[in-house]
Amino acid sequence: MKLLEEKVLKEGAAISENILKVDGFINHQVDPVLMKAIGEDFAAHFKDQGITKVVTIESSGIAPALMTASAMQVPLLILKKSPSKILNKNMYQTVVTSFTKGTSYELTLAGHLISEQDHVLIIDDFLANGEAATGAIRLLRKAHATIAGIGILIEKTFQPGRAKLEEQGFSVYSQVRIAKLEKDHIELLAQEESSTL
Amino acid sequence: MKLLEEKVLKEGAAISENILKVDGFINHQVDPVLMKAIGEDFAAHFKDQGITKVVTIESSGIAPALMTASAMQVPLLILKKSPSKILNKNMYQTVVTSFTKGTSYELTLAGHLISEQDHVLIIDDFLANGEAATGAIRLLRKAHATIAGIGILIEKTFQPGRAKLEEQGFSVYSQVRIAKLEKDHIELLAQEESSTL
Numbered sequence: 001m002k003l004l005e006e007k008v009l010k011e012g013a014a015i016s017e018n019i020l021k022v023d024g025f026i027n028h029q030v031d032p033v034l035m036k037a038i039g040e041d042f043a044a045h046f047k048d049q050g051i052t053k054v055v056t057i058e059s060s061g062i063a064p065a066l067m068t069a070s071a072m073q074v075p076l077l078i079l080k081k082s083p084s085k086i087l088n089k090n091m092y093q094t095v096v097t098s099f100t101k102g103t104s105y106e107l108t109l110a111g112h113l114i115s116e117q118d119h120v121l122i123i124d125d126f127l128a129n130g131e132a133a134t135g136a137i138r139l140l141r142k143a144h145a146t147i148a149g150i151g152i153l154i155e156k157t158f159q160p161g162r163a164k165l166e167e168q169g170f171s172v173y174s175q176v177r178i179a180k181l182e183k184d185h186i187e188l189l190a191q192e193e194s195s196t197l
Numbered sequence: 198m199k200l201l202e203e204k205v206l207k208e209g210a211a212i213s214e215n216i217l218k219v220d221g222f223i224n225h226q227v228d229p230v231l232m233k234a235i236g237e238d239f240a241a242h243f244k245d246q247g248i249t250k251v252v253t254i255e256s257s258g259i260a261p262a263l264m265t266a267s268a269m270q271v272p273l274l275i276l277k278k279s280p281s282k283i284l285n286k287n288m289y290q291t292v293v294t295s296f297t298k299g300t301s302y303e304l305t306l307a308g309h310l311i312s313e314q315d316h317v318l319i320i321d322d323f324l325a326n327g328e329a330a331t332g333a334i335r336l337l338r339k340a341h342a343t344i345a346g347i348g349i350l351i352e353k354t355f356q357p358g359r360a361k362l363e364e365q366g367f368s369v370y371s372q373v374r375i376a377k378l379e380k381d382h383i384e385l386l387a388q389e390e391s392s393t394l
Contacts, residue, residue: 023307023310024309024310027275028274028275028277028306028307028310029250029272029273029274029275029310030263030266030272030273030274030275031272032263032266032267032270032271032272032273033267033270035263035267036267053226058255058256059255059256059259059275062256062259062260062263063259063263063273066227066229066232066259066260066263066264067263069227069229070229070230070232070233073229073230074229075226075227075228075229076226076227076229076260077225077226077227078224078225078226078227078256080225109225110220110225112221113220113221113225113226
């Protein structure tokens with residue numbers, strides 16, 4: 001997606017070979033105009049697939065996922081990172097371990113908000129090792145929901161997330177594909193490769 | 198706000214005298230059409246005040262705050278609940294203790310995203326004891342930003358949040374004002390009182 005690619009190149013900051021800082025427009029400060037365009041792009045890519053809900057993981061996926069749900073005119077489901085006091089009955093849960101952050105958390109989904117009739121689109125900000133997306137899929141399968149695909153804002157193509165998801169037969173669409181990061185340098189995947197998605 | 202009042206009465210669930218469950222349309226599943234209307238209502242209420250940014254606290258404030266920022270055509274700032282590895286220099290921090298949840302967390306804001314030129318609108322889903330809003334205000338003041346007001350989706354008027362904020366001179370606008378909760382019963386503040394805001 002041209003608009004997001006330009007934004008990443010112009011305003012993103014490569015901190016190291018693994019860390020891309022996008023806190024000025026995605027994670028910490030959010031550009032609503034960009035988010036609306038991101039949502040419309042996902043809605044266009046995954047249109048006519050009978051998607052009933054958009055699903056994301058709190059919290060940096062919420063903004064793009066809400067704009068996607070808004071463009072698709074379906075509800076948004078936010079998978080919660082820890083069990084709340086209030087949500088405790090009829091709950092699906094799974095543990096997700098993030099190698100990137102060196103932490104584990106419990107992902108939860110209230111059973112009454114999902115059913116085997118649901119065909120969902122998963123939206124997340126980053127795809128690196130694929131732990132979050134894999135956790136979301138595990139949780140959705142417990143509820144017997146089906147998965148239409150996975151939409152990602154920024155994919156680190158040098159990490160194994162996409163391969164893991166595609167091996168399981170999932171369709172992955174990333175708006176920006178990073179080929180390489182090094183301090184102060186961001187390299188996108190060449191357009192030809194990118195467009196063969 | 199009529200639409201949200203109706204939704205709270207129809208789909209909200211009073212669990213106890215203190216707990217109102219709105220996980221079907223605000224917290225866990227999000228209705229994008231309702232969120233858009235909520236954002237437009239806040240934008241209309243706080244219009245022509247020179248607001249430069251909308252500020253919220255992750256994560257349940259993100260959806261309504263994004264739609265407010267989108268309607269106002271200004272950026273959204275998400276105050277983070279724990280310091281990330283990436284965001285570590287030039288950072289404002291404050292500890293917030295939630296009596297409701299019995300937990301404490303560190304609220305953080307990157308210094309380069311805020312300045313004394315900013316005049317911000319704080320949006321959050323609930324107002325009860327006012328700890329979250331007070332923490333956000335403390336953080337924004339450290340950055341010498343000014344505060345245009347506080348927009349709340351659902352206020353528990355039987356808890357001291359509003360009084361605490363108004364004592365400090367802040368303008369508080371709540372879309373729904375709950376007079377009383379008890380198991381399976383939700384009572385709104387009468388329209389006359391509500392409209393004197």
